[in-house]
Amino acid sequence: MSTKTKTEIAxxxxxIELISGESLFKCYQCGKCTAGCVMADEMDISPYKVIRMLQLGLVEKALKSESMWICAACFACRERCPKEVDLAKIMEALRVIQIREGKPLIEPDQVDDKVIEEMPQQGIVSGFRKYN
Ligand code: SF4
Ligand code: SF4
Structure with missing residues (x-):
């Protein structure tokens, strides 16, 4: 049950729209973004459902989802969307909000040595752009 008022949810x-620069209500739920998302199977809430939740005002629930952290920011969804909704930017906006509100972050010394050794440098840099 949401503790937020309608005004707070609005x-x-x-x-989210301001940070992402996207209009959530352009999405008409065709699902093409999710059909082409390489990470959708790993997400607890599918990309197009994240948008639907936001349209319905279920913002707190969407913010509790892990999907924004699983998103690889690959922009495949943006390329496929017939309405030109940039879902990668919406996922980024959700991450930014979580980070600004103090979601626990990862410090470099918490990352396993094996990951540091084996992961391409670009992957580490882009990971830290998301997680710290
Ligand atoms: S492809 Fe675009 S319009 Fe279709 S569900 Fe995804 S974001 Fe919405
Ligand atoms: S940017 Fe994120 S949501 Fe969009 S296709 Fe890539 S992984 Fe999926």
Missing amino acids: SMIKR
Whole structure:
């Protein structure tokens, strides 16, 4: 059960739209983004459902999802969307909000040595752009 008022939820939705530069309500739920998403199977909430939840005002629930952290920011969804919704930017906006609100972050010394040794440098840099 949400503890937010309708006004607070509307303001959270506006904030997501402002940070992402995208209009959530352009999405008409065709699902093409999700059909082409390489990470969708790993997500607890599918990409197009994340948008639907936001459209319905279920912002707090969407923010609790791990999907934004699983998103690889590959932009495949943006390329496939017939309405030109940039879902990668919406996922990024959700991450930014979580980070600004103090979601626990990862410090470099918490990353396993094996990951540091084996992961391409670009992957480490882009990972840290998301997680710290
Ligand atoms: S492809 Fe675009 S319009 Fe279709 S569900 Fe995804 S974001 Fe919405
Ligand atoms: S940017 Fe994220 S949501 Fe979009 S296709 Fe890539 S992994 Fe999926």
